[in-house]
Amino acid sequence: MSMFTSNPSQQESRFYLLAAIGGLVSAIGVAAALYMEHEGHVVTGMNNQFVWGLPHVVSIFLIITASGVLNVASMGSVFGRALYKSRAPLSGLLGIAMMTGGLAVIMLDLGRADRGIVAATHVNLTSVFGWNMILYPVFYGLVAVYLWTLMERRMNPYSKAAGLATFVWRVILTSGTGSIFAFLVARQAYGTALLAPMFIVMSFAWGLAIFIPVQAGMYASSGEKLPPLVHQRMKNLLATFIAAVLYLTAVLHLANAYFAKNIAFETFILFDSEFAGMFWIGQVLVGSLLPLALLFHPATSTRTLWVNVAALLVIVGAYFHLYVFIIGGQAFPLDIFPGYDVKSSFMDGAVDHYTASLPEILLSLGGLGIAFTITLIGVRALTFLPHDDLAKLEAAGAD
Amino acid sequence: MSDQGTKLNPRRSFIAAAGAGVAGLGFTVIAPGLHLMAVGEANAATEARKVGSAASPAVRWGLLIDANKCAPGCTKCIDACHTENGVSEKLPDPRQNSQWIRKIELVDRRNGRVTQLPMMCQHCANPPCVDVCPTGASMKRADGIVLVDRHTCIGCRYCMMACPYKARSFVHTPLHDQNPEVPRGQGCVESCTLCVHRVDKGQQPACVESCPAGAMMFGDLNDPGSDIAKRIASVPTTQVRADLRLNPGVRYQGL
Structure with missing residues (x-):
């Protein structure tokens, strides 16, 4: 682990290097999606038998994980575990980053990705996908408010309520993801x-x-x-x-x-x-x-x-x-x-x-790149490193 | 059978109510995107729909296919369908081609009996593709024809996952030389329209007209006096995957 420790200027260059790599992978993913949009899905391995392919595997992984990574925050705010509470901001950041990566892949894979506004304005409530037009934006809003209550000292008293709302919402959201297949x-x-x-x-x-x-x-x-x-x-x-x-x-x-x-x-x-x-x-x-x-x-x-x-x-x-x-x-x-x-x-x-084709693989990697880049920039810009009061933790029975 | 097509599907009502509940947690009112239930006069089974008039919920268009008459190797209905609807692309991976109608060969595992039949959108009264479509692009017209609105389809392919009959295709490539009466679109999902553009003019679907053996019959399932309704009342017919209770508008004889 000592290989990671370095002086501030080395840390600075490492950040820019990693941000460049993340940005490049994300950009290649978006370029792959544009290629798929232009040529049609004929350039993918997907067809009328394999309706959903690798991009769906990766995006559903990111969406499921985005919800789950917030569990760390819930353990702290909802269930009052001090050990997890100090980790709640990082958990919220990862939730937003992975959700963004996952949604980017699934939206860019659409046959008509240019019709995002149609998807947002024509909601069929018998469809779980239709529910997503409500579930995802509210997820972003709740996590953003939750992060605010955690990171802004004046708002701290509201963090439990915001944490509870986020917890309930992500349980609904992930039930929805499972129900895509259950239905x-x-x-x-x-x-x-x-x-x-x-x-x-x-x-x-x-x-x-x-x-x-x-x-x-x-x-x-x-x-x-x-x-x-x-x-x-x-x-x-x-x-x-x-x-x-x-x-x-x-x-x-x-x-x-x-x-x-x-x-x-x-x-x-x-x-x-x-x-x-x-x-x-x-x-x-x-x-x-x-x-x-x-x-x-x-x-x-x-x-x-x-x-x-x-x-x-x-x-x-x-x-x-x-x-x-x-x-x-x-x-x-x-x-x-x-x-x-x-x-x-x-x-x-x-x-x-x-068999997944190259554009599909690149689009999928692009989603991972987007999640990575958002996390990297978030961690760099704001204070997300958990700081534990060990004496307090041990006194509380290490919960 | 005839009234099932126009009854409100309890499953769909339940899911919509549950969806409204979820929406209600975040929003006060969310309206479904599309209302296409029309009220109008019933069309006679073979009459053209008047320009500007809505499709009638009193009618339920359907097909009866006699598998006993469907000849091995014959693809006349497929050829006619694809010519009529301008489905002509031939991609290197045949699984990426659209197939609005296909021939299926069945071998009964119990006795080895071989049956041929054409398979297409079954125009269900309770279509899962309509339930799952996020934008309401998948829709059932008042007269029972299940269609895709090419203007609001976003190409998510959820309807293809939901269709029990594998009746839907995704357009994988840019299209050229389309039939103006049958607009299609790259990146959208499509399926048999029951030749709605012909039906609205009082004509039969192209597949029905092309069948040399007369194995396919088209008409109004709701009209007890129609040939199709009389035949269904007099011979044993089968709904494919009847266990799913989707009430398809396409029935098979000799299966």
Whole structure:
């Protein structure tokens, strides 16, 4: 970690270097989107079978995580945990940064991205996507007010109320994200109410998994050491969330496999497709079991480095989780005629394969670049590094 | 069956009420973007709609397809549809081409019986594509025809995810030489319109007219005196994925 510590002028150059990299990645992403808009989605790997592709995997990851990273703030403001309260501003900043990155990707991927104003002014309330026109702007507004109440001393008394409103809103928002899939009536991979709470728990795990290494990076960069107490509490919380996601994943697949009509899909996604390896190795082993082992094994659980590694593995697992869920769910044919073997010129009855094209990959990376750049500039411009009163924390029982 | 098409869908009302509840947390009043329910005189099954008059909710246009008459290898309905609607692009990845109508071959797993049939938008009375469309671009006309408003479609493809019949296509490339009566658009979603431009002139959909075996019948499902309604009343017909209770306007015979 000492490699990060440096004098102010070195810190200055490092900031500009990182900002330039983040800005460049973001700009390339926007350029890729413009290319897609000009040529049409023919230049992507998406088609009428794979309706949603890599940009949706990445943007939904960012949107889910944006909501979840705010959990750190909620622990402080809503549930009164002092350890988390000092981290609330950073959590709010990350929430805004990741939400912006996620929304940028999903909006730029639209077939008619130029019709943003149509989307904002024609709201169909039977559509979860329509709800988003309300959910997202209010999310921004609430987080902004919440940050204000945290960072402006005069407004501090209102931080609990603002924190509570933000907490409630992001639970609704992430329920909405899960419901995008839960409300699909005919696709074997989706269409279950379990997805709404499951997305909320996923957001808790992935949000904290982002927060932990970002916090570590900030401490390292400023030459300060993260108090072991903080480290210990956060890694236990992360482990709890990982286990909860794993549990809900097991319930989802077991319930699905219990229904005869869905056995073929479950066999496909868990055992007999390119997604089986991604599920067992990427999502379960790398994204869940390995991090749990690192967080609980005595040799690794007390070391910041390994907790950060565990958090990063959770992020890798999250990517596989959403890839299997979104792409795998579309690779399996719709069961339009149950009881029949089906074939047509339109991939009916056939398993399909998706490969993301370069513009899609660049657009997706652009979203990550936008989230990174906003975080970097925010951290630089305002005071987001948590400062703990350790004596007070220990006296309060390390909560 | 006939009255189901005009009843208010309880599922949709429930979701709208829930959505209004969510909206109410942040806003006082949010109005849905589009109201296309029209009130007007019923058109006779084969009459042209008068210029300036609204589509009638008393009519429910539909198709009856006799799979027994659908010949293997015949693509006349597809060719006619794509010619009529100017769907001509041939992209290197065929999965990116629009397919408003496609032929499906079915093999019954129990007895090996082979059936052919054309598949297109089923013009559901309770269309999931309309429920999920964020802007209201996906809409059901008063006479039951499910359409996409190309001016308000933002190309999010949620309707394609929601359609149980894989009946919708996304336009992946710039378009040229369009049929002026059937505007299409790059970046928008589209599907069978039941040849609404022909129906409004009192004509049959192109696919129906082109079928050499007479396997497709078009008409008003709500009119007990129409040929289609009489046939549906007299022979066993099937709604595809009837378990979903979407009440499709396209029915199949011999399935």
